[in-house]
Amino acid sequence: MSDLTITALRFGFLILLWVLIFSIVSAMRRDLMVGRKAAAGTPTARQVRKNPELAEAPPQPLKQQAHQLVVTEGPLKGTTIPLAASPILLGRAQEATLVLEDDYASGRHARLFPQGSRWFIEDLGSTNGTYLADQQLTRALPVELGVPVRIGKTVIELRP
Numbered sequence: 001m002s003d004l005t006i007t008a009l010r011f012g013f014l015i016l017l018w019v020l021i022f023s024i025v026s027a028m029r030r031d032l033m034v035g036r037k038a039a040a041g042t043p044t045a046r047q048v049r050k051n052p053e054l055a056e057a058p059p060q061p062l063k064q065q066a067h068q069l070v071v072t073e074g075p076l077k078g079t080t081i082p083l084a085a086s087p088i089l090l091g092r093a094q095e096a097t098l099v100l101e102d103d104y105a106s107g108r109h110a111r112l113f114p115q116g117s118r119w120f121i122e123d124l125g126s127t128n129g130t131y132l133a134d135q136q137l138t139r140a141l142p143v144e145l146g147v148p149v150r151i152g153k154t155v156i157e158l159r160p
Contacts (some may be wrong), residue, residue: 028120066158074154104152
């Protein structure tokens with residue numbers, strides 16, 4: 001091989017290496033920007049080009065905060081508990097915040113707790129389980145306004 005061929009191969013390899021580096025940096029920037037825009041809730045320029053109605057969409061209303069816990073079904077139907085910054089213990093035990101008169105509830109059945117501006121529900125190892133909108137809890141999950149939480153025959157909801 002001649003010196004000219006070896007030099008051309010070296011430059012070609014160097015150019016290929018720089019193209020690879022720029023494509024990696026570009027992909028990382030794109031990923032970081034997508035994360036920021038998704039968090040802000042604004043559509044990207046590409047999304048607006050594909051769907052022009054996104055640019056004219058009215059602003060989304062602010063989410064309402066939960067201020068009370070309401071029993072919608074079961075022996076305690078109509079009971080309302082105001083929400084504060086402290087967790088709410090649900091169960092048959094007398095020390096529970098909401099004492100459930102339900103044979104299918106455990107003594108310390110579930111816990112409803114605030115985290116930031118949201119409320120979460122977690123099952124505390126109950127025998128019959130806790131259900132959030134027909135899904136049995138396996139870990140703590142956020143509870144949205146109006147979504148039913150079922151413990152035995154008792155159904156509760158968060159309300160504004």
